[in-house]
Amino acid sequence: MINQDAYRLGSQKSGIRELFEFGNKRAAEVGRENVYDFSIGNPSEPAPKEVNEAIIDIISNIDSVKVHGYTSAQGNASTRKAIADDMNDRFDAGLTEDNFYMTCGAAASLTSVLRALTIDANTEFVTVAPFFPEYSVFATIGGGKLKVVEPDIPDFQILFNKLEDAITKNTQAIIINSPNNPSGVIYSEETLVKLAELLRNKSTEIGHTIYLIADEPYRELVYDGAVVPYVPAIYNNTIICYSYSKSLSLPGERIGYVLVPNCVDDWKRVYDAVAGAARNMGYVCAPALTQLVIERCTKCRPNLEAYAKNRKLLMDGLAEAGYTVADPAGAFYLFVKAPNGDSAAFSEIGKKHDVLLVPGGSFGCPEYFRLCYCVPEDMIKRSIPIFKAMIDECK
Amino acid sequence: MINQDAYRLGSQKSGIRELFEFGNKRAAEVGRENVYDFSIGNPSEPAPKEVNEAIIDIISNIDSVKVHGYTSAQGNASTRKAIADDMNDRFDAGLTEDNFYMTCGAAASLTSVLRALTIDANTEFVTVAPFFPEYSVFATIGGGKLKVVEPDIPDFQILFNKLEDAITKNTQAIIINSPNNPSGVIYSEETLVKLAELLRNKSTEIGHTIYLIADEPYRELVYDGAVVPYVPAIYNNTIICYSYSKSLSLPGERIGYVLVPNCVDDWKRVYDAVAGAARNMGYVCAPALTQLVIERCTKCRPNLEAYAKNRKLLMDGLAEAGYTVADPAGAFYLFVKAPNGDSAAFSEIGKKHDVLLVPGGSFGCPEYFRLCYCVPEDMIKRSIPIFKAMIDECK
Numbered sequence: 001m002i003n004q005d006a007y008r009l010g011s012q013k014s015g016i017r018e019l020f021e022f023g024n025k026r027a028a029e030v031g032r033e034n035v036y037d038f039s040i041g042n043p044s045e046p047a048p049k050e051v052n053e054a055i056i057d058i059i060s061n062i063d064s065v066k067v068h069g070y071t072s073a074q075g076n077a078s079t080r081k082a083i084a085d086d087m088n089d090r091f092d093a094g095l096t097e098d099n100f101y102m103t104c105g106a107a108a109s110l111t112s113v114l115r116a117l118t119i120d121a122n123t124e125f126v127t128v129a130p131f132f133p134e135y136s137v138f139a140t141i142g143g144g145k146l147k148v149v150e151p152d153i154p155d156f157q158i159l160f161n162k163l164e165d166a167i168t169k170n171t172q173a174i175i176i177n178s179p180n181n182p183s184g185v186i187y188s189e190e191t192l193v194k195l196a197e198l199l200r201n202k203s204t205e206i207g208h209t210i211y212l213i214a215d216e217p218y219r220e221l222v223y224d225g226a227v228v229p230y231v232p233a234i235y236n237n238t239i240i241c242y243s244y245s246k247s248l249s250l251p252g253e254r255i256g257y258v259l260v261p262n263c264v265d266d267w268k269r270v271y272d273a274v275a276g277a278a279r280n281m282g283y284v285c286a287p288a289l290t291q292l293v294i295e296r297c298t299k300c301r302p303n304l305e306a307y308a309k310n311r312k313l314l315m316d317g318l319a320e321a322g323y324t325v326a327d328p329a330g331a332f333y334l335f336v337k338a339p340n341g342d343s344a345a346f347s348e349i350g351k352k353h354d355v356l357l358v359p360g361g362s363f364g365c366p367e368y369f370r371l372c373y374c375v376p377e378d379m380i381k382r383s384i385p386i387f388k389a390m391i392d393e394c395k
Numbered sequence: 396m397i398n399q400d401a402y403r404l405g406s407q408k409s410g411i412r413e414l415f416e417f418g419n420k421r422a423a424e425v426g427r428e429n430v431y432d433f434s435i436g437n438p439s440e441p442a443p444k445e446v447n448e449a450i451i452d453i454i455s456n457i458d459s460v461k462v463h464g465y466t467s468a469q470g471n472a473s474t475r476k477a478i479a480d481d482m483n484d485r486f487d488a489g490l491t492e493d494n495f496y497m498t499c500g501a502a503a504s505l506t507s508v509l510r511a512l513t514i515d516a517n518t519e520f521v522t523v524a525p526f527f528p529e530y531s532v533f534a535t536i537g538g539g540k541l542k543v544v545e546p547d548i549p550d551f552q553i554l555f556n557k558l559e560d561a562i563t564k565n566t567q568a569i570i571i572n573s574p575n576n577p578s579g580v581i582y583s584e585e586t587l588v589k590l591a592e593l594l595r596n597k598s599t600e601i602g603h604t605i606y607l608i609a610d611e612p613y614r615e616l617v618y619d620g621a622v623v624p625y626v627p628a629i630y631n632n633t634i635i636c637y638s639y640s641k642s643l644s645l646p647g648e649r650i651g652y653v654l655v656p657n658c659v660d661d662w663k664r665v666y667d668a669v670a671g672a673a674r675n676m677g678y679v680c681a682p683a684l685t686q687l688v689i690e691r692c693t694k695c696r697p698n699l700e701a702y703a704k705n706r707k708l709l710m711d712g713l714a715e716a717g718y719t720v721a722d723p724a725g726a727f728y729l730f731v732k733a734p735n736g737d738s739a740a741f742s743e744i745g746k747k748h749d750v751l752l753v754p755g756g757s758f759g760c761p762e763y764f765r766l767c768y769c770v771p772e773d774m775i776k777r778s779i780p781i782f783k784a785m786i787d788e789c790k
Contacts (some may be wrong), residue, residue, distance in 0.1 A: 252683025276405025288647025
């Protein structure tokens with residue numbers, strides 16, 4: 001006898017996984033260079049050189065027992081202080097090391113917060129499409145569930161009347177992801193101000209705090225001078241989940257944090273509950289060497305110029321071919337309207353041309369598909385005529 | 396509103412934590428060298444030199460995007476194959492990479508397995524004292540609970556009639572930890588054969604498999620030629636939870652695995668459920684760089700001679716002072732009978748002498764206390780007269 005939910009989660013293949021395997025099969029048949037794989041959200045730029053320099057310096061010069069030993073559960077105080085200092089420099093945020101809980105990446109940050117905020121099986125979390133599909137997996141970690149609200153297409157901001165309808169007395173938190181995977185869209189200051197007003201009113205109405213969980217792994221990946229607002233300054237009851245997977249190109253190293261600022265109601269109790277949830281799941285501490293690396297690299301960024309160049313190439317090419325693309329101010333994705341209005345069917349057309357794109361159904365937007373532009377520049381250039389042929393097939 | 400169980404887990408200070416803070420306070424007053432801290436189970440020997448050499452070689456010579464990128468959820472196939480090869484060399488175990496699921500350490504291995512095996516709120520896991528206190532935290536991860544069976548004192552093997560009484564139709568697994576924290580005792584082949592017989596009979600009686608979870612982070616830390624049997628060869632339905640925290644002195648790096656051998660009933664379904672449970676908790680993959688390091692270091696061991704020397708010094712000194720010590724064939728702990736029969740009270744006597752020892756109540760054995768001999772040799776030598784004075788106080 002085994003847990004059937006766990007078995008289902010472990011045995012089901014995701015659509016992205018199936019695309020990946022299709023891509024491997026085709027690469028074996030026609031050559032890797034002839035498969036146009038836009039499906040994987042893996043940073044294609046290396047970590048900034050300071051990261052590997054820090055690793056070598058730490059390993060060469062610090063006592064091994066100290067480098068590889070347990071840290072406290074919340075992480076090294078010096079690492080957390082370095083992160084707080086950087087956030088204070090940028091956002092005048094008034095944070096200290098006590099506001100940060102180091103985690104094994106954004107997924108661990110999210111499950112720790114979601115479990116900490118789950119009261120019972122009635123607990124609801126609400127997110128706005130398009131959304132990272134694993135939210136629906138993570139939301140169940142304490143027995144709660146996820147509700148998804150349709151977005152304001154084509155701007156991909158929030159339809160506030162729909163969000164308001166989705167909030168009930170069981171709503172514990174709203175999850176936002178800005179810059180967004182899969183759309184690349186950043187929520188505007190105006191959107192966040194309206195969201196804050198709604199959440200303040202609804203919190204009063206239902207008689208308990210509705211938290212805002214800001215999942216921000218793409219915070220540092222923005223283009224054309226776009227600004228990602230510091231959300232706790234707009235809505236006090238904001239808990240930030242962060243990861244260095246994208247901003248330092250370290251997705252495999254599993255490093256991030258939960259930030260519970262003092263402006264959150266009962267912030268210390270919330271922080272302790274996050275710590276307890278992490279402990280319950282077996283998160284002993286975030287990887288120790290990588291904590292020391294982060295401490296030295298809070299100001300580093302990956303090669304955003306390369307992403308920006310790819311982004312422009314692909315956006316311009318798609319626009320010229322006749323596609324409609326959401327305004328992708330951040331992250332490294334384009335969210336594109338399927339010319340035939342059905343992204344699952346359009347993905348099949350793509351496969352006939354060895355172009356791999358992710359249909360938007362699992363993100364809650366079946367009319368759109370996601371392209372990740374973390375790919376070789378040359379591949380983008382060669383793909384444009386093919387995207388043109390694909391749109392022509394739909395006419 | 397927050398989850399009260401999570402808050403309790405995150406805000407309660409453990410006894411070991413309080414000892415740690417007492418030690419810091421006393422160190423500030425009397426000097427660190429005059430505090431005899433035997434309370435922390437942190438490896439005191441550095442990682443083998445091959446570990447840091449591997450880190451520097453990998454960072455210097457392999458493409459950064461590959462080193463720090465996501466691995467598959469179950470871990471690099473090449474890492475898992477290297478581990479399988481090593482286990483096959485040592486135990487003729489017939490394993491392949493498909494039997495291994497890489498995790499963020501033993502705690503993550505345990506929570507993944509326990510969640511995968513939890514059916515509902517009636518699910519029971521059983522362990523035998525003395526036991527690692529976090530088992531009772533981890534056992535609740537899917538809503539189940541832990542039952543603790545008293546041990547066969549002073550041998551610290553299993554009282555089979557007590558274990559049999561504890562097994563019900565809701566028993567999903569027995570958790571064993573050999574070599575044991577806190578006792579250092581290794582379960583003998585004879586004990587494991589009897590355990591296997593009991594579990595086979597009880598599985599038949601209750602109509603479903605009772606799994607054996609072998610938590611083995613201390614498997615490689617053994618002395619005087621002691622042997623740790625390969626448990627799946629004795630009881631087929633054994634799932635091994637492993638960590639490199641102790642065997643490679645890497646506790647902060649969070650790296651280990653779950654091993655589900657083919658001899659486990661429906662092993663692939665169990666494996667998939669472990670994967671699904673890990674996914675549900677937000678474990679995306681084990682740290683990527685460290686996976687590559689493990690691949691190169693499966694044959695490495697820490698400086699066991701240093702531990703063996705400390706062990707002998709402390710055992711001999713305590714015996715001469717009149718203490719009774721469990722036979723510590725492995726790990727790096729001694730489990731010592733409190734001369735006054737009450738380890739909590741005896742720990743207070745220790746504190747008066749600035750000797751920090753962990754009372755056994757939280758391990759399920761209140762008459763015993765734990766000493767960790769991962770400490771400077773000189774500290775052990777200087778502590779012996781003090782232990783003598785402490786036993787004299789109880790006369």
